[in-house]
Amino acid sequence: MADTYDILVIGAGPGGYVAAIRAAQLGFKTAVVDREHLGGICLNWGCIPTKALLRSAEIYHYMQHASNYGLSAEKVGFDVGAIVKRSRGVSTRLNGGVGMLLKKNKVDVIWGEATIEAAAKGNAPGRVTVKETSRAPAPKGALAAGSYSAKHIIVATGARPRAIPGIEPDKSQIWTYYEAMVPQAMPKSLLVMGSGAIGIEFASFYRTMGAEVTVIELLPQILPVEDAEIAGLARKRFEKQGIKILTGAKVTKVEKSTGSVTATVETGDGKTQQLTAEKLISAVGVVGNTEGLGLDALGVTLERGIVVTDGLGRTNVPGLYAIGDVAGPPMLAHKAEHEGVLCVETIKGLPTHAMDKAKIPGCTYCQPQIASVGLTEAKAKELGFAVKVGRFPFAGNGKAIALGEPDGLVKTVFDAKTGQLLGAHMVGAEVTELIQGYVVAMNLETTEQDLMHTVFPHPTLSEMMHESVLDAYGKVIHS
Known part of the structure; x- marks a missing residue:
């Protein structure tokens, strides 16, 4: 069986399926190959199901401390099977949603394990062989294993857990x-x-x-x-x-x-x-899934197990691209998604520029939450910046106290010479939702003056973001 596409994406994780959808939106005949699950590790075994588990833990914590809020809860307990079932249900629902999005955008799904037999040369398309997989049943409507061709092939195969020799996981202990x-x-x-x-x-x-x-x-x-x-x-x-x-x-x-x-x-x-x-x-940590794809035979440059690209997804082999975890850190779903869009728009010939990785936020959803973007204070100083640093504690914020979450800190790092926001770092309740405000500010090249003159709503946790900026310049009000 043979079929030719404009763009064929290997891997249907966050980077791969987003790249495929954007390609279809731009008029490319598009297919995505996967061997196990639409949505990739993030949706099925990473970002999403862990947040469901952590939400259950958060509710359990509040139930145990109900008296702190003037409430009572007796015989508080949990059913680990039900917690896991809820988490898996969340993933299943979103997995189906990815399938619907691909179908809606007329992206073909090919089920199996892909090997790149040849990259595109001149006007001749590259060739991908897809073998049957026993990892998971194919979703409804997926195309069978076989031989496929494409003018552009995007590798988005993600990563897997790193194993330490002698301490290899055994799935039991x-x-x-x-x-x-x-x-x-x-x-x-x-x-x-x-x-x-x-x-x-x-x-x-x-x-x-x-x-x-x-x-x-x-x-x-x-x-x-x-x-x-x-x-x-x-x-x-x-x-x-x-x-x-x-x-x-x-x-x-x-x-x-x-x-x-x-x-x-x-x-x-x-x-x-x-x-x-x-x-x-x-x-x-994790290691990129580069094995079995035929990359070595094609002469693709790899460094420390990741595919080297030019920042827009292009490898050293014409017609072959790589995005997401397999293309290196930061190994985050939102980085992979944006990288996929940039790659496809570059193929289309639209004006694009490589991501500034310093402006990619990172979030950790523990209790307390942690979120950050940009340079740490130490890194900024190491790079030679004279810095102004602002801090504001959760204990000074009315909304945080009302929530019963008075422990935490918002920290901002500015270039003392220009007022450029170099970095923002937070620990405390809901900071993973707050950090995007600073991400937008950094991308708009906002200065300390812009942030100082921005009106933040009251009472909100976001007011701490304002106060931290004010603190950096000796103007803090509530501390």
């Missing part, structure tokens, strides 16, 4: 996020290896649900990509909740026995200790 998302029973104790967004979110979820949790981080700071001050405040909150945290520590060995795992942990001073728990979650 050593988990990745896959297993951590669907526990059959709530473990009484848990070790989390890695304190990035994935590790901290699961640590927060399981601790709220009652597990004894220990986080082990190789670097000196948890949440290593975050501003040190914000990470430090978050750590205090986590430890207050009962999460044990070891930084500058490395897991050197894991031994399994019936019902438990024991990790040997080496600390920076050369000392070792053994920690035992029911389960261990390995959250030490």
Whole structure:
């Protein structure tokens, strides 16, 4: 079987399906190939279902502390099976929604595992062979495995959990996020290896649900990509909740026995200790899915397991593109989506420019939430900026106090010479919803004067964003 498309996308995750839809909108005959699930890891096993789990934990927390709000709740408990069922139901609903969007935009779905046999050369299209897959049944209306051609081929195959030699996940006692998302029973104790967004979110979820949790981080700071001050405040909150945290520590060995795992942990001073728990979650990052695609044979440039592009999706091989996690950090769904649009619009010949990765926000949905965009205070100073830094605590905000959420901080970093907003960093309730205000400001090249003269609604958490700016310039009102 053979069919020719203008654009063929390999991978139907956030980057892939968005690229396919945008391509169809621009008049390209488009297909997307996937082997397992529409919506990719984010929708099925990442961003979305974890937020459903964390929402259940949040409600459980509030029920346990109902008296703080003048309410009473008796015999508060949970059903782990029902929590998981709700989370999986959310993913299933959205998975179906992606299928409907592709159908609405007349994007063909091809089901199977793709290998690129040849890239486009001149006017000759590239060729992709799709083999049948046993990973998951094909969605209704999907085209069968076979040979397909396209003038432009976009690789959007995402990433998978990184495995440490000797500490490989076994789906039973050593988990990745896959297993951590669907526990059959709530473990009484848990070790989390890695304190990035994935590790901290699961640590927060399981601790709220009652597990004894220990986080082990190789670097000196948890949440290593975050501003040190914000990470430090978050750590205090986590430890207050009962999460044990070891930084500058490395897991050197894991031994399994019936019902438990024991990790040997080496600390920076050369000392070792053994920690035992029911389960261990390995959250030490992800690695791009580049194998089996035929990239090496085509001469595609890869560095450290990711495909090198020019910032607009183009690889060194004409007619071949890469977007999303497989094209490198930051490995975030919203980065992949925007990258997909840029790639397709570049193919169309529309005016485009590469993303400024410094303006891509990052969010961690633990309790408390963490959100940031741009340069940390330390990085700004390292780059030679003279900075003005503003801070405003949640304890000074009426809405935060009314919500019962007085712990947190909004921090802003400005270039002292120009007033340019270099970065914004937050920890506290709902900051993942607030950060976009600063993202818009940075993209519009807003100065401190613009932000100072912006009227923020009262009473809202967003007022803290205003006050933090004022604080940077010695004009804060409520602190």
